[in-house]
Amino acid sequence: MVIAASFSILGLGAPAKTCASDLFSIAKHETKSELWLNPGMLSYHFERERSFNSRNVGFGAEYRYSSIASVTLGTYRNSYHESSNYIGAYWQPIQVGVFKLGAVAGVFNGYSKTNDGGWFPAIIPALTYEGDLFGVNLLMVPSIPDKVAGSLSVQFKFKAF
Numbered sequence: 001m002v003i004a005a006s007f008s009i010l011g012l013g014a015p016a017k018t019c020a021s022d023l024f025s026i027a028k029h030e031t032k033s034e035l036w037l038n039p040g041m042l043s044y045h046f047e048r049e050r051s052f053n054s055r056n057v058g059f060g061a062e063y064r065y066s067s068i069a070s071v072t073l074g075t076y077r078n079s080y081h082e083s084s085n086y087i088g089a090y091w092q093p094i095q096v097g098v099f100k101l102g103a104v105a106g107v108f109n110g111y112s113k114t115n116d117g118g119w120f121p122a123i124i125p126a127l128t129y130e131g132d133l134f135g136v137n138l139l140m141v142p143s144i145p146d147k148v149a150g151s152l153s154v155q156f157k158f159k160a161f
Contacts, residue, residue: 027095030067036135036157037061040076043141043151052079052149060086062137062157064130068093072104079149082117084110092128100128104139114147133159 040058060074070090078084088106095101105123114120127138135157143150 023097025095027068027093027100032064032067033161034064034130035061035160036064036070036130037160038074038137038155038157040074041137041139041153041155043079043153045079046143046150046152050149052151053077053081054079054151056153058084060155060157062090068100068102072106078110079151080111080113082110082112084108090126090128092126096127098129100130102126104137111148114144130159135159 038060040056040060043052043054043056045052045054056076056078058074058076060072060076062070062072064070068091071088072090073085073087075083075085086106086108088104090102090104092100092102102125103123104126105121107119107121109115109119110117111120124142125140129136137155137157139153139155141148141151141153
């Protein structure tokens with residue numbers, strides 16, 4: 001519901017008639033220098049009966065140095081109500097209309113059931129929209145039983161420069 005509302009607010013409805021070849025393309029690399037800041041994320045957990053934290057408040061930064069790549073780091077309150085940190089890189093070579101599609105690969109910590117709270121690697125599918133001053137990352141976090149709660153997470157971001 002949060003995700004649908006996010007796209008409605010952005011006015012990102014699909015055109016009435018779209019050809020598949022117009023919708024998907026390989027994004028062209030262009031050099032950029034943009035700093036995006038975010039206040040954490042909102043998560044819709046797949047296991048609805050559990051009391052996961054869905055408001056993953058924190059602070060993060062993403063530096064986009066290319067139209068298809070960026071680096072990111074931050075901290076947030078994870079699904080288990082514990083503090084987590086992350087460092088990673090986005091690679092999004094596929095253009096889907098106004099969206100970039102790819103993944104973010106990085107390392108995370110703060111999940112007590114995963115590596116005793118230490119750092120562990122992860123690759124997460126990511127869909128991104130970036131406007132002039134406002135953007136959204138949609139992340140599909142896979143479930144890892146007894147370690148990581150799977151979710152669909154929305155991260156709103158704001159361009160600093």
